[in-house]
Amino acid sequence: MLANYLAAAFRNLMRNRLHSAITTVSLAVGFTVMILVTVFWRNERTYDQFWPNADSLYMAMGRELKDGAPSIYDDASSRLTPLIAAVPGVEAISRMVGETVKITMGPTEYELEETVWTDPNIFDLLPVKAIRGDPRAAVADPGSAVISKSIAEKLFGANDPMGRPLTITTIRRDTPQTFTVTVGAVIEDRPRQTHLQPGFLYLSGNSALARQIDPTARALTYFRVRKDVQRENLERDFAALSARHIPPVRGVKYDVAPIPIKDAYLRPGGDNWFSQSGGDLVRSSGEGFTTLFFALGSMVLIVAAINFVTLMTARGAGRAVEVGVRKASGGRRRDLVLQFIGEALIYTTLAFLTALALSELVLPLVSKLVDAEFSLNYIEDFGLVAGLGLAALGVGLAAGLYPALALSSFRPAVVLKGGLPKTPGSALLRQILLTAQFTPLVLLALGAVTANAQLFRSIDNASTTGDINSVMIREPCTSSLRARMAVIPGVKMATCLEYGGQNIGMVTGALGIGQRVQAEVKGKDGRRLEAQPTLADTDSVTFHGLKLIAGRFWTSPTEAGVVVNETAARNLGYSNPRAALGQPVEWKETGAPIPSGSGLSLSTSGGPAVAAEANDPVRRFTIIGVTADRGGFADYEAPLYYQDATAKRRLELGLRVNDAKDPALLKSLDAAWAETGALRPMQRQTYIGWLEEAKLAMGQIFGLLNGIVITGLVIAALGLFGLAAFLAEQRTKEVGVRKALGASRATLMRMLVFQFARPVIIANLIAVPLVWLGLNVVMGSASPNERFVAPAWIYLLVTGASLVLAVAATFIHAWRVTGQRPVMALRYE
Amino acid sequence: MLELSNIAKVYRTSEVETTALADISLTIREGEFVAIMGPSGCGKSTLLNILGLLDTPSDGTYGFFGYQVAKAKEAALTALRRDHIGFVFQSFNLIDDLTVAENVEVALLYRGLSRGERKKRIAEALERVGISHRAKHRPQQLSGGQQQRVAVARALVSKPKLILADEPTGNLDTANGEAVMQLLKDAAAAGVTVVMVTHSLAHAAEAQRTIRLLDGRVVSETLLAA
Structure with a gap:
């Protein structure tokens, strides 16, 4: 059978x-x-499942909480270590503190970001495979270093590294230090399946230099608990620890949480669903x-x-x-x-x-x-x-x-x-199934096109603003530095400003990747706008290329006042830009940079947490000018610039240059920095570099999303193509009868193509209103920087494309069957 | 023996009621060769479907070799079909995707016979209808007459008590029609009951009895040959 x-x-x-x-x-x-x-x-x-005792290993993670849920996470402060060690059930704790170093090997210098100062017991918690020497002994010895195989190969090639000296300079400190250690052990690189980068240079935490590290510095903190310790109990103890020792800072709450090492890659911030970060070490x-x-x-x-x-x-x-x-x-x-x-x-x-x-x-x-x-x-x-x-x-x-x-x-x-x-019911079921097939695809296509358009719009917008050819010098803006940089050939403008405004971060914000809101600004009739007020002056608005459409900019460096953009004025409740002029706005300054490892205000005394936000200033201003929107997310990014001579915020140096990618220019900037006597390299970012990184990161995500949506559409279209072939064949006799009765081919084509493509039409009729409602009603109440905007052309494009796809998939079959002579069609069967 | 008593078949839709058969009472003996004639739409095929347990009557009783089947469940009808009935159709109804031998095998598949037994019976059946040299061919590679002979072989291979033939010569030329009729007569001669629907007076004349239907009723019965 x-x-x-x-x-x-x-x-x-x-x-x-x-x-x-x-x-x-x-x-x-x-x-x-x-x-x-x-x-x-x-x-x-x-x-991170391969670690011995992986179920008992945890990381301590500092987190910023928004509405009680973690929104940003970071490595915990070193200061927390003794407190964590005292949590019941914690058996061992060990830390690694990152340091960027330069290694001098004769005439060659290597910059190595994967360098850590570590407690000597690190290999008890995170064991490594030794190739040469004894890693445990070497990491306890202040005069030794442990290096991974890949780093050994980078530094020594095929030569035996054991006992060889390493001349190391800490290049990120204000006062760089140079010292020499010998290679005490070589270890295998870690497998790829761990949150830690594969190869490290380990320096002993027992050394005098390690003790110079800021005691609040961020540290990758690992600890092992007894096997009988329940995670819930551990979390409860950490919550108590946080409540006792980590006070809110300017209204923002922080905590320290035990994150299982198995979650360190995928859920490092706990319930931070779309969290994605990383760094030199992880x-x-x-x-x-x-x-x-x-x-x-x-x-x-x-x-x-x-x-x-x-x-x-x-x-x-x-x-x-x-x-x-x-x-x-x-x-x-x-x-x-x-x-x-x-x-x-x-x-x-x-x-x-x-x-x-x-x-x-x-x-x-x-x-x-x-x-x-x-x-x-x-x-x-x-x-x-x-x-x-x-x-x-x-x-x-x-x-x-x-x-x-x-x-x-x-x-x-x-x-x-x-x-x-x-x-x-089989024909009806087929229609329902096809509709069910195309509806989510049209929904997704609409979502994908909207997100793509948003991304491109933001990038285009960012690319066309003056900011594109700017270099951000992330150093305090002193008058001497500003003056020195201003005369470098290729630099058009140098100004002191507060960063926070000019980026395309809202692209990621709207995708839910986590966006900080630094202040809740109160406007007309109690309206509230989440925004990042940015300290500015006349120079900085010129720097950003803002164009006034109502009112004015500040007339003197001491004049207090706010300049908002068109979108901000509207969201603050004013019907037109002119109506906003002279109106009051106020916000409470809550947007301090995230404390280093949540340890900024750590109270080690065990006393009650101090409500630091009580001292935060409430800023009250009058709107003096409204600038034109720049299009896309940038409008939500920094809609609010203020000048306030009394504000003490960190001002950094911004340079507008001819070509931010010109290596000669960047070299000149570094040279000018060195002339100031600084011993470490200048921290600088080019806006275009940032943009390209963002494009690359988003390109990966969008590439996958688009790929999946297109694959789904192609499969569905293939199915429609195959189905139309059968349905056309089954309609052969009917077509013959209709033709015999005088129907034209064009009439029959219209009838068949419409009928074959009907599920796609229905899918659009379902999906388009759903997306519109989703974007305009459900998400309509969300803050502007968390909203997607889909202009009409997106609906037209997706609907049109899906219908063209449907017609293309069915046309040939309809053409074939309607092309038969009636006598042939009637003989069918 | 097939015994039909007051058989009726009524098709109902929401608006229309069509009587296909009314008050049919018939007895067909084992080994008898019966022809059913009548104009199109008179109920011949409906009667054949009921006789072949492919359909059930709306009313009346039907004794099928001792089993009362008018109200029988589908599973019981299926088992009786499997064990006792062979079908021959005007349009052959061979499965295009199977070879001649595999088409014949379909009639044995559901009877739990061993593969060896099936092969033996298939060979015999094909030999009997003179088509064994085409055993590996596909239906499309055969002429209409050859296809119908395969269909007859498929009907015979399970050694049924009853063969139902629905216009078996309707799509064939004279020579092939005669050949198929001979196969059916041979089957009847071997003790198989054969009921054949036909429009051909000549082929009906080769049966032992001809039943004429009109508007769903038996209007005459003619005993033609012993």
Whole structure:
């Protein structure tokens, strides 16, 4: 019996090559996406599991809390170490404090950011594999250093590094120090699956230099707890510790939290869903992204499975005789259901094998795109591959069940007489399934285009503002430094200003990656606007290229007053820019930079926390000018500039230059900094460099998002193409009759294409209002900097593109069937 | 023996009620070759479907070799079809994706026979209809006459008690029609009950009895040959 079933299945598959190819390819692509997201998911969720006692290892993380939930996290202050060590159940604690150093090897200098001062017991908590020497002894010795294999190769090539001297200079300190240590041990690099960068240079925390480190400095703080300690209890103890020792700062609350080391990569801030940061020493990702991509991948798989259902049921007519004969020959419905499910599993198996092959091709590309190493090893990952295979079979089974039930329900008396089989509701179900297939895709496409447009608009806007050719010197703006920089060739303007305004951070803000709001500004009738008030003067508004549309800028350096942009004026409650002039605004200054490791106001005495915000100034100003919007997120970024001679904020140096990417100019700036007698390198950022980094980071995320949406649309369009082929064939006789009765080809084309594309039209009718409502009603109450804006062209573009796709997928079949002569069409059957 | 008593078949939709068969009472003996004739729409195929347990009557009783099947459940009807009935159709109804031998095998698949037994019976059936040299061919590679012979082989291979043939020669030329009729007569001669729907007076004349239907009723029965 099985041979007979297999013969029927394979020959049917070969006879309907187009259908088989569409079914298999779309399922294969769906499975490929499933494999990719699963490998991605597995990769992201298996960080830091290899450590011995991984379940008992934690990091201490300082966090800024917004509405009680962590919004920003950072390494904890070193000052917290004794307090954490005293928490019940904590057995051992160890820290690493980062230091950027320069290593001088004869004439060659190496800058090494992956350098840490560490407590001597670090390898007890985070063991390493020794290649040469004894790492534990070496890290306890102030005269020794432990280096990872990659660093040893970088510094010494193939030579034996053991006992060799390293001349090290701390280059980020105001007073750089140079000292020499010898290589006491060489260790293997860490596996990639950890939040820590693979290779470190370890310096002993026992050294005198280490003791010079600011006691509040941020430290990667690890601790091990007794195995019987429950995480809930630990969290409760840390919450108590935070309440007792970490007071709010300017209204912002902070805490220190125990983060399991297994969460250090994916959830370093606890429940910070889309958190994504990292630094010189650590890497992290966002759980939200992993979940988002997993959900999107699942959706593509569902789209492919829907193709399977619609195509299998649509081609039921072609199997009607077989069903009739088998039933007339005594085949039970159960036998036929099993047969057709078996066929579904054959398709599924073929698709899964194809998907495995496709994954081999695509995994390296995705790895490159997101800068990771994704791989699927069939032996080592046998369980995962088997699980994926079973999941694929499960999908095949689920997708094959309805077609199997539908096909096996044909009545032999009807189909054996040549009648067309009718499965009650199957045509309606196909319409519903197609609509269900396209609706989320149109929703996602709208979302993706909106997000892309927002990104491009912000980048374009940022690129066209004067800020694009600026260099931010992140050093205190002294008059001498300003004057020296101003005369460097290529520098057009040098001004002191407060940074915070000119970036495209709102792109990430609107994607929920975490955006700080520094003040809640009160406007007309108690209206509130979340904003980042930026200290400014006449020079800085010129620097930013702001253009007045009402009122004026400050007339003297001592005049207090606020200049807002058009959007801010509107959001403060003023109907037009002129109406805002002369109106009062006020805010409480809560936007101090995040305290270093939440330890800024640490009260080690154990006394009650001081409500520091009580001393925060409330700033009250009058709006003196309104500037034009610059378009995009920049309008929400820094809508509020104020001048206040009494404000004591950190002013840094901003340079407007001819070409911020000119290496000669940057070298001249560094040289001018060195002339001031500074011993460490100048901290500077170019706006364009920042922009490019942001573009790169967002490009990775958008690349994946767009890729998944396009894949889903292509699969759905393929399904529509295949389905239209069957439906057109089934309408052949009807077309013949209509033509015989005088219908023109154009009329019939319109009728068929409209009918075939109807689910896509319905999907748009559902999706477009949902997106509009979502953006304008649901998100309408959100602060402007957390909102997406979708202009009408986006709706038109997505709707138009989806309809063109639908028409393109169905046109050829409609053309073919309407092109037949009536006599041929009527002879059909 | 097939015993139909006051069989009626009524098709109902929400607005229309169509009587396909009314008050049909018939007895067909084992080994008898019966032809059913009548104009299009008179209920021939409906009667054949009821006889073949592909459909159930709206009213009346039907004794199928001793089993009362008018109200039987689908599973029981399926089992009886599997064990006792062979079908031959005007449009052959061969499965395009299977070879000749595999098409014939379909009639044996659901009977729990061993593969060896199935192969033996298929070979015999194909030999009997003179198409064994085409066993590996697909239906599209055969002429209409050859296809119908395959269909007859499929009907015969399960050694049924009853063969139902719905206009088996309707799509064939004279020579092929005669060949198929001979196969059916041979089956009847071997003790198989054969009920054939036909429009051909000549082919009906080769049956032992001809039943004429009009508007869903039996209007005459003619005993033609012994």
